[in-house]
Amino acid sequence: MPLSHAPRLSRAMVVAVSLFLLFDFAALGLNVWMSVKIEREAVGINLAGRQRMLSQRMAKVLLQLEDAQRAGEPLAEPMQELALTTELFDQTLQGFWAGRETEGGQGERVFLAPVTQAHTRQLVAQAREIWAPYRELSLQVLSADAAQLPVRLPAVVGYAKAHNLELLSLMNALTTELEALTRREATRMRWYQGITFTLALLNFVGVFALYQRRIRRASEQHDLLDEVIHKVAACVMVLDEDGVTVIKNNHTAERLFGRDPGALIGMRFDELVMQREGDAVGVRPDGSTFPVAAERHPAFLHGRRLFVETVHDVTEQRRTEAHLTGLAYHDALTQLPNRLLFDDRLRMEMARARRHGQQLAVLFVDLDRFKLVNDEHGHEMGDLLLQKVAQRLRSCLRESDTVSRRGGDEFTVILGDVHGPDDAARVAQEIVEQMSTPFQVRNVSLQIGASVGLCLYPDQAHDVSSLVAGADEAMYRAKLMGRGAYCFHERDEA
Helix, strand or coil: CCCCHHHHHHHHHHHHHHHHHHHHHHHHHHHHHHHHHHHHHHHHHHHHHHHHHHHHHHHHHHHHHHHHHHHCCCCHHHHHHHHHHHHHHHHHHHHHHHCEEEECCCCCEEEECCCCCHHHHHHHHHHHHHHHHHHHHHHHHHHCCCCCHHHHHHHHHHHHHHHHHHHHHHHHHHHHHHHHHHHHHHHHHHHHHHHHHHHHHHHHHHHHHHHHHHHHHCHHHCCHHHHHHHHCCCEEEEECCCCCEEEEECHHHHHHCCCCCCCCCCCEHHHHEEEECCEEEEECCCCCEEEEEEEEEEEEECCEEEEEEEEEECHHHHHHHHHHHHHHHECCCCCCECHHHHHHHHHHHHHHHHHHCCEEEEEEEEEECHHHHHHHHCHHHHHHHHHHHHHHHHHCCCCCCEEEEEECCEEEEEEEEECCHHHHHHHHHHHHHHHHCCEEECCEEECCEEEEEEEEECCCCCCHHHHHHHHHHHHHHHHHCCCCCEEECCCCCC
């Protein structure tokens, strides 16, 4: 080989190897960035869902205040509840608008970044317009003395009745929009990862091509490919023309598959990487497996068609994805499905019921006297009680049914394939009875209860939001009946 060619080829090889490593680390960086970003966006989705629960709690406590004021009962507890919910709702709404620190789902302090997409900002702006007079009226009630309260309370109650459903609708729309934005962002990041990974492979093919030129021109540089692939962080194997037999590999490949140096040469690639239930897995000598992602590119050496196979261990990536999925779709305290997963399952159950001409029921369960447990025994006892409530609710249902924690002391249930109202009523009655039976928590007997609202598909509602809202409305009527009861949704035929 002419000496003038050697420096040029060496420089090209250094550049190619550097680019391959750059693309390799860029793909890893994108994966870490996507995991952090999705986890941050999951916080926004959960807090947007919590806003709906808070608006319902405010409406409920205002009604309690009105009832207590009429009956001459003490107002301290509902006043405290109104102050807490008003402050938390305001903090979170302002966080969506301008970004600020607020309280997370487990009481921790989290920073909520402002929404930036035009439609989501419009939703938040509309909610702020409704919320501003709502908040002002609530603060007037909180600052009122005994003489002012009969004048100020009806105003905020009337405003809540007039605008609470609109506020709920905006919060539901915001949650849906944030979920859609997160899905689009994840898809875009996967495209970036795919492009980066493809560029890395193409660059590696370029390295391989440069190597061919060098071995044709100088036999003394025969070991260049070994030097290149052994410096690559990824597992690299070169397969023979049959696309199966390993004829070259780097040290990373031997470590990844738990093989001694040189042991991979001559082995079949399909003995090392297999398909199981639609996923690629790597196989070690002891029979243990691990999830992998494999990519193949053809290469040519002296007219001989070979294949370059790169294999990545994706165990950590799968673990991260599973962790994020658990965070986004399950309640951390009770391990029950949260509102997002509940709504997805409800859509699937409705589609199945529609195909088979069946009925289903949605139950909205609100615990009675739960706040007294928190007040008298502390929030830790309240959390332990919620876990036992979740277990007892599961025991009332079939394996095919779904129970979720909606937020606070509210739960929702899907009963599939019910045979009319009586079938659903039996389950509701059992839940009421089970919740009225005392709970034993740390050797303390706790007496609560539950009010249950029911809404049937397709007789009483035809979509997810109407079913949940109908069951919620029926639950409120059950509470008005004196708690510890169940009530069906009464469809407005007007």
